[in-house]
Amino acid sequence: MFTLQRLETHSQDIKRSRFQALCGSVSNEDEARGFIARHSDPTASHNCWAFRIGQVYRFSDDGEPGGTAGKPILQAIDGQLLDHVVALVIRWFGGTLLGSGGLMRAYGGTVAMCLRAAEKIEIVDTISGTVACHFSDLALIKARLPAFGIAIASESFTETGAHLSLLIPRMLAVDAAALVLDLSRGRATLVVDD
Incomplete structure (x- = not known):
């Protein structure tokens, strides 16, 4: 559509x-x-x-x-x-x-x-998700997600890193989770709200 x-x-x-x-x-x-x-x-x-x-x-x-x-x-x-x-x-x-x-x-x-x-x-069917990551992983994650069609809706900062709110094409949800794990070397995970 x-x-x-x-x-x-x-x-x-x-x-x-x-x-x-x-x-x-x-x-x-x-x-x-x-x-x-x-x-x-x-x-x-x-x-x-x-x-x-x-x-x-x-x-x-x-x-x-x-x-x-x-x-x-x-x-x-x-x-x-x-x-x-x-x-x-x-x-x-x-x-x-x-x-x-x-x-x-x-x-x-x-x-x-x-x-x-x-x-x-x-029209792309999207779902929302969040990533909590350390400052050391933040720049790489923010740079790579948009290249895969994942939009960063908002971000907020903590003492040690950031929380990113994402809009993810539904068909890429599993791949997005694997991408976040790979980019952060296992330190960050994607939680999908469905």
Whole structure:
């Protein structure tokens, strides 16, 4: 699965109606609803949206005929294997009715074009862990962990060394524990919180 690197936009005119898609990455449902509230245009004819966050998804047709806006937006998100993504399409009505099929193509197509052009990043399932190490091992451990895709979230110091809070790709948990043991010559261990 992938998510978006940053806010993306795309606009197009279809039979004198203006469609503008805004797509972004979100962590939870509250963030998605906040994104929609911030970017919706009260002067527009319709502010239709959809989001997917894991197994949670929602969509809205905002006054368009049922199933012609929100669902095609969600299908565009799902069609590109995206997660933790919200998409809003703002429509300014131009006077020409598009019909159900035309609306579905307009909403879904505008989002699909926006998402195709977007820079995506892979979502990596991580777990947290901690390492307590001596000062003599700290520099080497801090230098080598990021090279293996392990992020140091925070560090705190004690009289003899440091405690590192880590974000570890789940698939590397066993290898990370072995790496910490090797780097410290057995003096430090990784404790994984799962």
